Amino acid sequence: MDIAIVGSTGLVGQELINILQQRRFPVTSIRLLASDRSAGKKLLVRGEPVVVQETSPQSFAGVDMAFFSAGSEVSHHFVPLAAKAGAVVIDNSATFRMEPWVPLVVPEINPDDLKGHRRIIANPNCSTIQMVMVLYPLHKVSPLKRVIVDTYQSVSGTGEAAMEELSQQTRTVLEGREATPHVYPHQIAFNLLPEIDVFFDNGYSREEWKMVQETRKIMHAQDLAISATCVRVPVYVGHSEAVHADFTQLMTVEAARDILAEAPGVKVLDDPDVSLYPHPWAAAGHDNVFVGRIRQDVSNPTGGLAMWIVADNLRKGAALNAVQIGETLIERGWV
């Protein structure tokens, strides 16, 4: 396959390059694209330096598959051009996710939604992917009625500048000086901010609203009641989620553990007595979605579970899932 990566110099772009190699994705050629600011930089691909080019309408000639991870504006402009030029686009931005004709896919969950795609496929939001990876296998056994999720999201979700800001501010605070926020509206070092993306009139942030809408679309559960509070935390990589899930029929902890033990891409780490549970420092760099602290929700003894879900937001939350979509398209002959 002739591949293009738009946003190749970003955190997710670099993970895409790594993961394509690690998984031996059938790459014939790879075109690294980015903004004019990054054009001319060199990135290593299989040990060889490759020059980053500025994304232009001509960038997609001869490209079979294009991975986009350069933000909504870039996707809005270039994704239709890439698709028109004949590439199958796997887009990591929110731009096309809720379009009814665009598949929004987590390959372990709804690979069949890729069938009959129109060359634009959306990669879901990081927080949504890791949650549905755990909820969907349970939902298949006992349909979900209501989900409450509160997130603890790392700064890498914002990008490299945010990771740098966390380091800088942390140093400043440790030196006893006052930190100045640039990327975030308030200090993020040793602090938390319940603000991710813009706010809607209903009081939810766009990030929270993505979790509501994307979860319903991926799981084909349009009526699922779901609410989220999304919070940025001073962690570099790895998103964590506290989830309370109500099911139609009783879901015991034992049943949930058995189901999740079989779920592809999910790993149960759950023995809190010996401090075994997922946490972001340990999850970063790994491909699995980790789940622990699974217990019967005492506020809903007839059918609820509480649990704790952690994953690397740059890998399964973004680059890995996108590559898996590409693999599924190839396997099924849909590309």
Added chain:
Amino acid sequence: MDIAIVGSTGLVGQELINILQQRRFPVTSIRLLASDRSAGKKLLVRGEPVVVQETSPQSFAGVDMAFFSAGSEVSHHFVPLAAKAGAVVIDNSATFRMEPWVPLVVPEINPDDLKGHRRIIANPNCSTIQMVMVLYPLHKVSPLKRVIVDTYQSVSGTGEAAMEELSQQTRTVLEGREATPHVYPHQIAFNLLPEIDVFFDNGYSREEWKMVQETRKIMHAQDLAISATCVRVPVYVGHSEAVHADFTQLMTVEAARDILAEAPGVKVLDDPDVSLYPHPWAAAGHDNVFVGRIRQDVSNPTGGLAMWIVADNLRKGAALNAVQIGETLIERGWV
């Protein structure tokens, strides 16, 4: 009043000394008590150095009111002795909180529970206090049916050694070296741990279980359905909570804002469009419980609210509430 402070060298003990002065508590004499390790240290009280003494069965002779904040073991041993010696004890440990004959009091909520006390009064857990400060005024108008809370708790809740560990580990990580955990089971710098206190057979941690049981006792709501996930975060001071609350009758955002605007000790900070919401860095050092991100819970449109609650866990979560209990006892003539 002749006052004793047990655990005077700890974080809460020092806040107690400060707050007694700031609020002009009627102190005649103050006895600073601690473990033998801290005995001999000098602490400033109203600008004068006072020598810390080792706590002993004789420490409470002539003491009118004793504030305990030295952990469960010390309270278990010395609280009954102090009460027997004639002191009214306000105990910050969990030891006596769930005893039916022990008042568990947040003065803005259930001051009348102090009536007829038997000289042992329990100060609730930090996470519980800040949550009930916001939920109770709403509950009085429309009774709560179910509460889901996920916490973001600062390391000062563990104590001074944990604050030091956060600083040390953070420096180590910034230098690119591997951090070694001592106070917590895993690294806390740039990480999160869903473990606070020991775990019970039902999978909940003791901290989570406190939120269930203490909330019911303080609010006189024995049947309230409530569940919590409690998480330690790399923040020095200030606990945050994402709360989803179901009410018996519809509670609109406007009604909730009006009620909370009148609630003593509560401050609404809620204009997310301009990034106005509570966050721990700003809440630390303040007496109020701050609430924002108030919105209609889309997963329960017939009666739910989602919100975000932040407070200084050492002040309203511990020392301030204890001093307010003392003030209430004096005002009502119950001491």
